Amino acid sequence: MFEIAALGILISSFFVEFTGLYPGGIVVPVWISFYVDQPYRVMGTVMIALICLGSYKFLRRYLFLYGRRRFVIMVLLSTFLSLLIRQLDIYGGFKPVELETVGWIIPGLLANTMERQGILVTLVSTFAVALTVKLITVLIL
Template sequence: MRLYHDIVILGVILSLIYYECTGLSPAGLVVPGYIALCLQTPARIGYTLAVVLATWGLSRLLGNVTILYGRRRFAVMILLSFAINWAILKTGLLVHNPGLIGALVPGIIAQEFEKQGIAKSLVSLSIVTGILALIMLWLGIPVFPV
């Protein structure tokens, strides 16, 4: 359990370094650590990214009919990601629920998509997560599915 927290903290440190060097956020400070810890379950990462895209899209549509900015926009994205996940699970759209990564992670990623764009966010997230994965492999932590 302790190692889990260490990877997330290391992810925050690497995210800060990456941001200072590039000016780009890797989809939030804590996100790369959580993604790196879930590399063994690619379906979970895919499901989370699908919820993120739905959250981002719906928040853009909501922005056409209401004023969304700052903390209000962030709160709406967090709540939308909860609602979308809940709706998917309640309607039975998935035969197997891969699970969402973290409670707040989808809202954080959607916020970064809105701030700096999808491509920049995903590329930055991939780079920092890749570095974390290499560090995890070096430490002997299983990273990829067997």
């Protein structure tokens, strides 16, 4: 797993250098690549990232949220929402599908990048790098 993470960070870094686009941060595509075979988990991560982004856009009307504060609010929202989804499952709540997230922080990192460079560009970049990492690890390792 360490080798895959190191390889993924290297691929993400090259992607940023050559394209100037951030794939949700350097580690986000690496973690997404670990869960490519679990589409509901990946969809849950994107869904939470979009909810974080929408919540941030609402909150910034009333609060001064730029720079470091923006990053912190995205990660806190991501953690809260990811834990909320898990609690629905623990207490026997209604979950029509196994909707989980890839970690607690990954959706916040993704939302933070979406705010800076746009939703579509971020998602395409993230999945391009994640699928590249997965393909290389399947072929080599």
